[in-house]
Amino acid sequence: MEDDPVTACLFQNLLTTAGFEVALAADGEECLARAEAWSPAIMILDLLMPKMHGIDVLRRLKNSPATRAIGVIMCTARSYKADVQQALAMGAFAVLTKPVERGDLLAAVQRFLRHEKPPLDRTLLATPAASPGEIYAPVLPKDRPFIRFWGTRGSIPVSGPGYIRHGGDTSCVEVGRGAESIIIDAGSGIRELGLRLAQDGPRRVHLFITHTHWDHIQGFPFFAPLFIPGFEVVVYGASGFGKDLKSIFQGQVDRDYFPVQFEDMRAKVEFVVLTPEPVEVENLSVTWEYTQHPQATIGYKVEVAGRKIGYASDDEFLIGYHGAPQAITLDSEWMTPHRRLLEFLSDVDLLVHEAQYTNPEYGAKVRWGHSSVSNACVLAKLARARRWLVTHHDPLHEDAFLDEKLNVTREILRTLEHPVELANCFDGMVEYF
Numbered sequence: 548m549e550d551d552p553v554t555a556c557l558f559q560n561l562l563t564t565a566g567f568e569v570a571l572a573a574d575g576e577e578c579l580a581r582a583e584a585w586s587p588a589i590m591i592l593d594l595l596m597p598k599m600h601g602i603d604v605l606r607r608l609k610n611s612p613a614t615r616a617i618g619v620i621m622c623t624a625r626s627y628k629a630d631v632q633q634a635l636a637m638g639a640f641a642v643l644t645k646p647v648e649r650g651d652l653l654a655a656v657q658r659f660l661r662h663e664k665p666p667l668d669r670t671l672l673a674t675p676a677a678s679p680g681e682i683y684a685p686v687l688p689k690d691r692p693f694i695r696f697w698g699t700r701g702s703i704p705v706s707g708p709g710y711i712r713h714g715g716d717t718s719c720v721e722v723g724r725g726a727e728s729i730i731i732d733a734g735s736g737i738r739e740l741g742l743r744l745a746q747d748g749p750r751r752v753h754l755f756i757t758h759t760h761w762d763h764i765q766g767f768p769f770f771a772p773l774f775i776p777g778f779e780v781v782v783y784g785a786s787g788f789g790k791d792l793k794s795i796f797q798g799q800v801d802r803d804y805f806p807v808q809f810e811d812m813r814a815k816v817e818f819v820v821l822t823p824e825p826v827e828v829e830n831l832s833v834t835w836e837y838t839q840h841p842q843a844t845i846g847y848k849v850e851v852a853g854r855k856i857g858y859a860s861d862d863e864f865l866i867g868y869h870g871a872p873q874a875i876t877l878d879s880e881w882m883t884p885h886r887r888l889l890e891f892l893s894d895v896d897l898l899v900h901e902a903q904y905t906n907p908e909y910g911a912k913v914r915w916g917h918s919s920v921s922n923a924c925v926l927a928k929l930a931r932a933r934r935w936l937v938t939h940h941d942p943l944h945e946d947a948f949l950d951e952k953l954n955v956t957r958e959i960l961r962t963l964e965h966p967v968e969l970a971n972c973f974d975g976m977v978e979y980f
Contacts, residue, residue: 579608594625595625621643695975711946731755834848857899877929
């Protein structure tokens with residue numbers, strides 16, 4: 548009994564040519580009926596058959612005095628250890644793994660008829676492994692563009708059993724290709740990144756800051772390359788802060804706040820105020836645009852290998868809007884303060900943008916600088932984002948809550964008829980393009 552008609556015909560021709568009388572059965576039930584009526588010397592069974600499993604047919608054959616002496620050779624593509632052992636333990640003479648060589652089948656039949664013991668390889672439990680040179684082992688090309696998240700939390704680092712899956716480090720992202728990369732933001736996640744960079748030895752590090760609120764710079768004094776001679780750290784940021792960029796970072800390690808002062812850092816540190824011109828770093832191009840958030844906050848767009856990544860971790864899109872997302876169009880008055888950023892982020896291959904507040908939470912936090920879930924969905928649709936990763940999770944939102952919030956986000960996107968790929972960012976997450 549063989550469930551594949553082509554294979555069944557091949558077996559029939561092989562055995563008929565060898566001088567055997569052969570009959571075919573269409574399924575397990577017909578196989579048992581023929582066994583009792585015809586009393587064949589040998590039955591060739593497939594493991595997976597219509598109407599009855601091959602093991603059930605084998606059990607019935609061996610439990611009946613009328614059919615117990617029939618030799619059973621099982622042929623199967625399911626050469627798992629448990630299946631083979633079970634068939635042999637129940638009385639199968641041999642188990643042959645598909646595709647079955649004609650010579651092997653004929654030899655097994657002849658051995659049974661000569662009352663020979665099966666060869667030692669009858670307990671073969673699986674198809675022999677291919678030699679190392681034949682194993683297909685795919686690897687990612689070393690020059691594949693990537694984005695790696697070292698911190699995805701907003702406001703303040705958090706820890707505990709409720710934060711295991713998404714993590715609790717504040718904002719830090721690495722974007723690159725091959726050995727070259729840039730860093731966006733220096734939240735607490737940059738500490739872990741710095742330890743990795745320190746292992747690789749001195750290099751030039753490019754750090755782009757979205758803004759200087761604590762959760763985006765608090766990891767800077769713990770960034771290991773700052774204390775290693777030979778490293779060069781270039782810090783980029785926009786103008787418009789109360790102090791210049793260098794003064795802000797120097798003040799962060801003032802002796803009243805930190806035991807090690809800025810002048811004790813052994814790396815060469817340079818501060819660069821961004822201009823409208825793109826910043827070219829090896830094979831990456833970085834541009835920026837202001838977002839809706841207190842102080843001079845910006846989002847970035849990184850272009851690498853023809854791919855565009857838009858990053859806006861702090862952005863209160865549709866500021867003050869509490870209505871249905873379906874009501875917002877490109878021409879809505881609510882869009883007026885957001886048009887420049889929307890155009891900046893349009894048609895990116897990957898959008899990394901916050902959706903920090905649920906809609907009920909947002910009602911009490913207007914002008915805190917963060918988006919509601921439904922307002923962020925409108926941005927994803929109007930920007931025609933093909934993939935959206937949600938970042939800057941609220942420190943009060945534990946893993947289970949973020950899972951539920953993501954399901955709500957998907958439902959809103961369905962109502963907006965925008966089939967964007969969607970996921971939550973988490974610490975340690977890596978995406979390749």
